[in-house]
Amino acid sequence: MGGVPGYGRVEPEADEPVFHSEWEGRVFGLVTSVKGGLSRPRLESLEPDEYLSGYYQRWMLAFERGLMARGALDAEELAAKTEHFRQHPDARPTRRIDPALTARVRAGMYRQRDVRQTPAQPPRFTVGDGVRAHKIQHGGHTRSPGYVQGKRGVIHTVYAAYDLPDDSPGGEATPPQHLYSVRFEGLELWGDSAEPGTAVHIDMWEGYLEPVESRSAERSDG
Amino acid sequence: MSGDHDHDHHPEPESYAAVRARALESLLVEKGLVTTDAIDEIVRTYEHDIGPMNGAKVVARAWVDSGYKRRLLENGTEAIAELGFGGAEGAEIVVLESTPQVHNVIVCTLCSCYPWPVLGLPPTWYKDAAYRSRVVREPRAVLREFGLEVDESKEIRVWDSTASLRYMVLPERPAGTGDLPAEKLAELVTRDSMIGVGLARSRTEIA
Numbered sequence: 001m002g003g004v005p006g007y008g009r010v011e012p013e014a015d016e017p018v019f020h021s022e023w024e025g026r027v028f029g030l031v032t033s034v035k036g037g038l039s040r041p042r043l044e045s046l047e048p049d050e051y052l053s054g055y056y057q058r059w060m061l062a063f064e065r066g067l068m069a070r071g072a073l074d075a076e077e078l079a080a081k082t083e084h085f086r087q088h089p090d091a092r093p094t095r096r097i098d099p100a101l102t103a104r105v106r107a108g109m110y111r112q113r114d115v116r117q118t119p120a121q122p123p124r125f126t127v128g129d130g131v132r133a134h135k136i137q138h139g140g141h142t143r144s145p146g147y148v149q150g151k152r153g154v155i156h157t158v159y160a161a162y163d164l165p166d167d168s169p170g171g172e173a174t175p176p177q178h179l180y181s182v183r184f185e186g187l188e189l190w191g192d193s194a195e196p197g198t199a200v201h202i203d204m205w206e207g208y209l210e211p212v213e214s215r216s217a218e219r220s221d222g
Numbered sequence: 223m224s225g226d227h228d229h230d231h232h233p234e235p236e237s238y239a240a241v242r243a244r245a246l247e248s249l250l251v252e253k254g255l256v257t258t259d260a261i262d263e264i265v266r267t268y269e270h271d272i273g274p275m276n277g278a279k280v281v282a283r284a285w286v287d288s289g290y291k292r293r294l295l296e297n298g299t300e301a302i303a304e305l306g307f308g309g310a311e312g313a314e315i316v317v318l319e320s321t322p323q324v325h326n327v328i329v330c331t332l333c334s335c336y337p338w339p340v341l342g343l344p345p346t347w348y349k350d351a352a353y354r355s356r357v358v359r360e361p362r363a364v365l366r367e368f369g370l371e372v373d374e375s376k377e378i379r380v381w382d383s384t385a386s387l388r389y390m391v392l393p394e395r396p397a398g399t400g401d402l403p404a405e406k407l408a409e410l411v412t413r414d415s416m417i418g419v420g421l422a423r424s425r426t427e428i429a
Binding site for chain 1: 236237239240241242243244245246247248249250251252253254255256257258259260261262263264265267268269272273299303308309310312313314329331332333334342343345346347349350351352353354355356357358359360361362363364367368374375376377378379380381382383384385386387414
């Protein structure tokens with residue numbers, strides 16, 4: 001939603017608690033410990049009013065649907081259980097304690113994962129190269145923000161290679177790609193309405209980018 | 223329930239979300255997919271152990287130890303691990319140094335990527351549409367709403383963490399703090415200063 005107008009002022013909350021109510025913490029715990037529920041594509045597939053319903057609300061919705069999609073949860077049993085708790089406000093969730101599992105969950109929170117991948121090719125671009133962000137046509141999940149697609153930037157940093165979470169047009173697996181920090185000047189992104197002296201640096205996978213000549217060369221081409 | 227939540231209150235009839243969350247937890251426990259004490263532990267950890275106090279220690283150490291600062295800017299993840307921090311949403315942390323010439327600020331316009339091991343879970347405004355949509359287009363106006371006026375001679379660099387990396391800002395060290403030890407300096411380092419929507423506090427603010 002970068003650059004999309006109409007959302008009004010940012011409203012920071014003084015001394016904001018980590019969780020505003022108990023259920024937010026429980027949902028956070030469920031989503032981070034039960035694998036295969038929440039995913040970014042599923043979050044983005046929510047209806048707009050669902051997406052804007054609040055952070056943990058949308059997590060819970062996307063999580064439920066993810067579990068249902070893999071057969072781990074049934075919509076009717078969830079509806080029945082919800083009705084049960086609605087009618088019994090003092091009832092608590094079923095409890096089960098497993099210290100060994102909790103120890104593993106605790107270790108998991110601190111475990112450092114190595115997400116770097118070995119790419120098949122050396123990086124295509126080097127620092128200072130001019131690039132343009134492709135317009136993504138396939139309509140599936142992409143990590144290339146809409147507001148830079150079609151815009152010109154410069155390679156600022158060459159990072160390692162990482163798995164690409166995008167949907168591919170044919171649904172086939174995408175091999176890991178080099179990641180770059182690409183610098184886009186405010187003027188390029190927003191034209192005359194850009195604030196002076198501002199730039200955005202965005203992490204972009206190699207496949208999002210195509211080489212371009214420097215601006216002066218393009219101008220001389222007419 | 224663990225009972226140690228200091229904001230564990232139900233002021234009104236329970237929201238639908240609260241009821242739904244209890245139903246969901248109950249079902250997943252019954253199915254053997256999760257346990258009550260595992261959820262308790264996750265909540266407790268992010269309420270008490272993993273938060274911006276970790277990042278503040280990293281920043282304070284970088285302010286007093288130039289060798290550490292160099293390592294931090296070269297490989298944030300490894301230097302942060304030296305202080306014992308790492309884990310979920312911290313596989314690759316890149317530290318951005320703000321200077322008299324460049325002010326850095328972080329955002330995730332696609333969702334709400336955030337460096338959990340050093341900053342904890344993000345505040346609500348970081349996850350809301352207003353910040354995510356506007357800070358890339360009008361960062362000066364957004365920072366002004368946080369009370370931060372950045373001189374036009376200073377570049378504002380907005381880092382949109384759309385991929386595998388998580389960013390944190392190394393804010394400028396406040397003037398007149400040359401004699402303070404790292405433990406005191408850490409008290410000057412706010413969460414907002416490590417996002418880039420604020421500056422580190424001056425020493426008079428904690429005196």
